[in-house]
Ligand SMILES: *[C@@H]1O[C@H](CO)[C@@H](O)[C@H](O)[C@H]1NC(C)=O
């Protein structure tokens with residue numbers, strides 16, 4: 352038994368070094384299908400470690416991206432690829448915010464719960480009778496009733512905090528019944544994360560559950576932003592040097608600060624630097640519903656960068672048990 356574990360560790364370490372090295376130099380980690388290869392052994396072992404458990408990814412569409420990646424990885428571990436299904440028969444689409452994939456032979460589920468901010472979105476009717484969105488930074492998102500049931504939770508939030516209304520912060524952020532006429536988005540992010548941290552500390556049993564926070568995934572827009580004509584098409588290699596590699600957003604410093612104060616130990620998947628390299632890894636013009644004017648330089652092509660994040664989750668399980 353010990354010997355097997357040792358082999359797993361060595362294999363996992365080797366594989367992870369390889370994957371991360373590949374990610375950094377821009378070779379998309381490929382997963383060889385067909386039985387017998389070491390990657391298949393690894394993903395089968397990943398399934399074994401998930402046996403009887405519920406793994407839940409909670410967050411925005413970057414976490415949906417990671418969710419799709421983990422489904423692909425685990426599928427590699429299946430001998431019969433039909434032995435997994437979405438329990439309600441749902442196809443993955445942007446419109447839906449909740450998916451449960453069951454891996455029948457391992458009695459485990461991999462789930463995605465959409466929660467853009469982790470705290471509660473709402474709306475108010477303004478003076479003109481129009482409905483405007485609000486964000487209650489002191490209340491946990493209503494999807495949290497689902498989170499409680501998971502054995503392994505993987506959270507993220509970040510990208511939505513740079514969108515227009517969130518960044519401007521006008522008549523948007525709420526605490527209690529009070530709507531701030533103007534509020535700083537960075538401070539709002541800090542308070543929202545504290546609300547999340549309190550929820551975790553109150554509701555998670557660290558003896559039985561594992562909480563992971565996946566760090567900020569960098570976007571690579573040239574000549575504009577996601578909503579103002581920024582692009583990333585035609586990139587054929589990673590960034591190999593330059594200041595961009597050292598980008599570490601203030602949001603991540605806030606995450607570190609909040610996580611440090613928590614009672615429940617949270618594993619921080621510190622993937623930001625790893626993503627900084629990969630300006631060539633985004634769907635760009637090949638994304639869904641994008642035009643040449645609006646490219647997707649935030650999400651990742653699969654197989655690709657999020658596979659490495661999931662490898663890190665596997666490593667966490669491996670070294671935790
Ligand atoms: C694969 O699994 C499906 C669904 O359970 C089953 O119908 C099928 O017979 C299996 N195929 C093999 C070769 O075992």
Ligand SMILES: *[C@@H]1O[C@H](CO)[C@@H](O)[C@H](O)[C@H]1NC(C)=O
Pocket residue numbers: 597598599607619621623624
């Ligand atoms: C995360 O990685 C960044 C480099 O991108 C580093 O500056 C930071 O200290 C790391 N944080 C933790 C908690 O390891």
